Amino acid sequence: MIKAAFVDPAGGEVVPLGPITLRILEDGSTTGHRLGIGEITIPPHTEGPPQHRHARHDEGFYVVSGTARFTVGTTTYDAPAGSLAMIPPGAPHTFANPFDEPLVLLNTFTPDLYVQYFRDLREMIARGENLTPEVTEQVMSRYATQAATDYAD
Numbered sequence: 001m002i003k004a005a006f007v008d009p010a011g012g013e014v015v016p017l018g019p020i021t022l023r024i025l026e027d028g029s030t031t032g033h034r035l036g037i038g039e040i041t042i043p044p045h046t047e048g049p050p051q052h053r054h055a056r057h058d059e060g061f062y063v064v065s066g067t068a069r070f071t072v073g074t075t076t077y078d079a080p081a082g083s084l085a086m087i088p089p090g091a092p093h094t095f096a097n098p099f100d101e102p103l104v105l106l107n108t109f110t111p112d113l114y115v116q117y118f119r120d121l122r123e124m125i126a127r128g129e130n131l132t133p134e135v136t137e138q139v140m141s142r143y144a145t146q147a148a149t150d151y152a153d
Contacts, residue, residue, distance in 0.1 A: 003030070004030075005026065005029075005030040007025050007026075012024055012025050012039070013027065013119075015118045015119065015121070015122045016122070016125070017118070017121055017122070017125070018131075019042070019043050019046050020040060020041065020042050020043075020046065020048070021040070021041045022038045022039070022040050022041075022107075022118050023038060023039040023041075024036070024037075024038050024115060024118065024119075025037040025038060025039055026112075027112060027115045028111065028112025028115060031112065033111050033112045034110060034111050034112070035108060035109070035110050035111070035112060036108070036109040036110075036111070036112030036113075036114065036115040037106065037107065037108050037109075038106075038107040038108075038109075038115070038118070039064075039104065039105070039106055039107070040103075040104070040105040040107050041102065041103070041104050042066075042068075042095075042096070042097040042102065042103040042104075042105070043097065043102055043103075044097060044099060044100050044101060044102060044103075045097065045098060045099075045100075046096065046097050047096045048094050048095040048096040048097075049094055049095075049136070050094060050133060050136075050137075050147055050148075051071060051092050051093060051094040051147070051148040051149075051151075052092065052093070052094065052140060052145055052146060052147050052148050053089070053090055053091060053092045053093070053145065053146060053148045054087075054089050054090075054114065054143075054144060054145045055089055055090065055144040055145065055146075056089060056111075056113055056143075056144040057089065057109050057110055057111055057112075057113045057114055057144070058086065058087065058088055058089060058108075058109075058110045059086075059087045059093075059107065059108065059109055059114070060084065060085070060086045060087070060106075060107065060108035060110075061079075061084070061085040061086075061087075061095065061105045061106070061107055061108075062083070062084050062105065062106040062108075063079050063080060063081050063082065063083045063084075063103070063104075063105060064081060064104040064105065064106055065081050065101075065102070065103070065104045066081065066097060066099065066101045066102055066103035066104060067079060067080045067081070067097075067099050067101070067103065068083070068085075068095050068096075068097065068103055068105060069095065069096045069097070069098055069099075070085050070093065070094070070095050071093065071094050071095070071096075072087065072091055072092065072093045073091070073092050073093075073151035074151050092148030092150075092151050093148075113143050113144065114143050114145070116142075116143065117139060117140065117142070117143045117145070120139050120142070121136070121139060124139070133147075
């Protein structure tokens, strides 16, 4: 029998990452690892991750509420609720919430490769490890992701 998955508003796997919270809604186990989905909640005036690029997965961001600031290379986009950003492999990108309202993003990973990255960070925080940029970049590298210091496409 084929099983469907349902996640209620209080469900999912919560991953606290400092002031940012990720709620894993689909870890790939229902989709044959073709798709992972998370909900990211970012408080006002909060930076996101350093600019980075993924080698093996697309990443999508749908702005549920608030306004996101996406930076792709050297271009900045302010995206209000209802906006969608699709980031293909290789594109340097980051996101933040420099605004006065909380931001909620629906985040997709195709395939689901990057879901485990967030679980790894959660485990490191639970062990009391300091998530320096160097440590974070090392964890990213396990999932075909690297910091983007040059912005050539």
